[in-house]
Amino acid sequence: MQYLKSLQKLGFNQHEQDVYFALLQLEKATANEIAYKAKTKRPTTYDILYRLVSEGFAAKVTEKDKMKFVARPPENLLEILENRRRELKADLPELLSIYNTKAKKPKVAYFEGLDGIIQLYEDTLNTLKAGDEIVAYFCDYEIPEHNKYMHDYVLRRAQKGIRARGIGQDKPKIREFTKENKKQLRTSKLVSEKEYNLKNEINIYANKVFIISFKPELFGVLIESKEVADTQRAIFEMAWRGISRESK
Numbered sequence: 001m002q003y004l005k006s007l008q009k010l011g012f013n014q015h016e017q018d019v020y021f022a023l024l025q026l027e028k029a030t031a032n033e034i035a036y037k038a039k040t041k042r043p044t045t046y047d048i049l050y051r052l053v054s055e056g057f058a059a060k061v062t063e064k065d066k067m068k069f070v071a072r073p074p075e076n077l078l079e080i081l082e083n084r085r086r087e088l089k090a091d092l093p094e095l096l097s098i099y100n101t102k103a104k105k106p107k108v109a110y111f112e113g114l115d116g117i118i119q120l121y122e123d124t125l126n127t128l129k130a131g132d133e134i135v136a137y138f139c140d141y142e143i144p145e146h147n148k149y150m151h152d153y154v155l156r157r158a159q160k161g162i163r164a165r166g167i168g169q170d171k172p173k174i175r176e177f178t179k180e181n182k183k184q185l186r187t188s189k190l191v192s193e194k195e196y197n198l199k200n201e202i203n204i205y206a207n208k209v210f211i212i213s214f215k216p217e218l219f220g221v222l223i224e225s226k227e228v229a230d231t232q233r234a235i236f237e238m239a240w241r242g243i244s245r246e247s248k
Helices: 002-009 014-026 031-038 042-054 076-101 113-127 144-159 172-178 226-242
Strands: 058-063 066-071 107-112 133-138 163-169 186-191 200-205 208-213 219-224
Touching: 014 031, 014 042, 014 066, 031 042, 031 066, 042 058, 042 066, 107 113, 113 144, 113 200, 113 208, 113 219, 133 226, 163 172, 163 226, 172 186, 200 226, 208 226
Parallel strands: 133 163, 163 186
Antiparallel strands: 058 066, 107 219, 133 200, 200 208, 208 219
16 A cells, blocks of 8 residues: 555554554554554554654543543644654754764775676776876786776776876886877886886775786775775875886
8 A cells, every 4th residue: 555655654664554554543542442453462552652652643642541542634744754854954964074074984895806807997987087097006917808808998998088197017018008008098107027026906096996916816805995095196106206207
């Protein structure tokens, strides 16, 4: 019945719906009469009735030394909802101040295999918009399926207008890769493999950092934390400034 959906939106569970519906039908009745009509236990019925009274859905009356309960007109439900909305709106600034000052717990997720790694790259496209930037450390690796995906990924990243800056090893395959920098909205600087033996890829974007390990197993870790991302971005900027020139 449609009215049940309305009651559920007000937070009524099944027993509360039964009691309230019985009260509407009886108009005015004792707790025993309501319990019998609703097919609920008397103690449960009392608890529900007092909740209905406290929240404005019902009222208590005394007749001939007997306590009875009466349902308030159903149209009052709208007024009750409006009152709750006004109260929430008044309390919202204080609630937001508590929410904003409380440190958020970082989210960490683990991804395994090529499918998992692809999810990490796709997250950059889903998270960022045109004009945003990814900063990254990248290394030399040879995984045919991964390389095929990366060709498509880089094209889609550039088409979306997401820029990239990267620090990588000065190796022939990577130098070949950087020849497309301008077309692929990428700037890169290369470092000596002997001095900087990079074995993982790290991407820093928005409030996220992901790390990919290619050997001996292919897996990745995603950390979602503004503090971690800001720190890693600051470290990247120090490294970037310390490298003399960009790759052409």
